[in-house]
Amino acid sequence: MSETVSIVIDGVSMAVPAGSTILEACRSTDNDQPTLCYLETLTPVNVCRVCVVEVEGSRTLVPSCSRVAEDGMIVHTDSERVRHSRKVVFEFLASSVDMSLTDDATKGWMDRYGCDPTRFGPQAGPVADRDHRHAGHHHAPTGDTAETVSQPVKVDNELYVRDYSRCVLCYRCVEACGIDAQNTFAIAVAGRGFDARISTEFDTGLTDSACVFCGNCVGVCPTGALMFRSEYELRNAGMWDSDRQSVTRTVCSYCGVGCNLELHTQDNRIVKVTSPADHSVTSGHLCIKGRFGYSYVQELGDLAVTPIDEVLARARR
Numbered sequence: 001m002s003e004t005v006s007i008v009i010d011g012v013s014m015a016v017p018a019g020s021t022i023l024e025a026c027r028s029t030d031n032d033q034p035t036l037c038y039l040e041t042l043t044p045v046n047v048c049r050v051c052v053v054e055v056e057g058s059r060t061l062v063p064s065c066s067r068v069a070e071d072g073m074i075v076h077t078d079s080e081r082v083r084h085s086r087k088v089v090f091e092f093l094a095s096s097v098d099m100s101l102t103d104d105a106t107k108g109w110m111d112r113y114g115c116d117p118t119r120f121g122p123q124a125g126p127v128a129d130r131d132h133r134h135a136g137h138h139h140a141p142t143g144d145t146a147e148t149v150s151q152p153v154k155v156d157n158e159l160y161v162r163d164y165s166r167c168v169l170c171y172r173c174v175e176a177c178g179i180d181a182q183n184t185f186a187i188a189v190a191g192r193g194f195d196a197r198i199s200t201e202f203d204t205g206l207t208d209s210a211c212v213f214c215g216n217c218v219g220v221c222p223t224g225a226l227m228f229r230s231e232y233e234l235r236n237a238g239m240w241d242s243d244r245q246s247v248t249r250t251v252c253s254y255c256g257v258g259c260n261l262e263l264h265t266q267d268n269r270i271v272k273v274t275s276p277a278d279h280s281v282t283s284g285h286l287c288i289k290g291r292f293g294y295s296y297v298q299e300l301g302d303l304a305v306t307p308i309d310e311v312l313a314r315a316r317r
């Protein structure tokens with residue numbers, strides 16, 4: 001079998017290692033393609049469809065993040081059909097989901113495609129008890145407003161919160177909780193159609209679910225739907241300031257595995273812990289101790305209680 005395949009992307013011929021996806025081929029030449037559900041450390045689930053491209057001979061647009069490049073393939077990443085599809089997908093998402101905390105790259109892609117989520121009308125208010133809706137068992141939307149996934153934030157533990165008003169259903173958290181990292185399977189998608197949502201078994205609170213509080217789902221969430229409680233409380237207090245934060249890479253002190261930690265600090269306090277995706281031991285994933293077991297580092301007693309200490313203490317209650 002040949003070790004490379006030859007493809008043409010936007011008129012440029014290239015040879016890529018056999019098994020490469022179209023997205024990997026694009027990114028090897030700085031051809032920036034939008035993605036949302038894709039993450040290098042997870043198995044592609046190709047659900048968001050913002051990465052679709054046109055492949056000559058293919059009836060439908062194909063997701064570049066999971067479609068393997070084949071010899072002789074001719075790909076168009078910027079055709080009218082591709083641009084239109086990406087624009088509408090982003091608009092549908094942004095009209096129904098609070099995407100204000102997505103990264104700058106996502107906001108840039110939405111600008112690139114001229115997205116206008118407001119064209120579907122003003123957003124409808126929150127739906128009561130969204131977690132128990134069944135497709136076909138509630139009134140259809142009137143069409144006067146844009147239906148949303150808005151619902152109250154779930155705060156049921158001191159480690160992380162779930163704000164599914166921000167959830168784009170990318171499945172990253174489900175993958176990280178399941179076969180790609182934690183193998184705990186505490187969360188999955190429940191419901192169908194627009195009623196689909198991420199849920200624990202029987203919609204129990206996290207503390208009654210199978211969750212082991214590794215925080216790996218939080219680590220992969222692209223929209224802020226899953227957020228460390230410390231960050232959530234600091235944002236609510238108007239004190240979260242990523243411009244004043246620094247990140248220190250170190251090794252977890254709890255055991256001999258050697259997981260790398262990124263300590264995010266603000267005002268000389270740890271405000272959250274992440275892990276580098278490119279580290280061979282963890283691929284960005286951690287256990288509860290490395291992720292959340294840091295309060296002993298800054299347990300200062302009454303020696304120095306500053307405003308940030310008061311908020312962080314509130315987060316642990």
Ligand code: SF4
Pocket residue numbers: 173176177182184185186187210211212213214215216217218
């Ligand atoms: S914290 Fe870990 S175990 Fe709990 S839902 Fe998230 S990934 Fe699953």
Ligand code: SF4
Pocket residue numbers: 166167168169170171172173174198217220221222223224225226
């Ligand atoms: S909670 Fe976050 S990671 Fe999970 S599906 Fe929603 S947006 Fe994706």
Ligand code: FES
Pocket residue numbers: 034035036037038045046047048049050051052063064065066
């Ligand atoms: S990034 Fe390819 S389908 Fe989501």
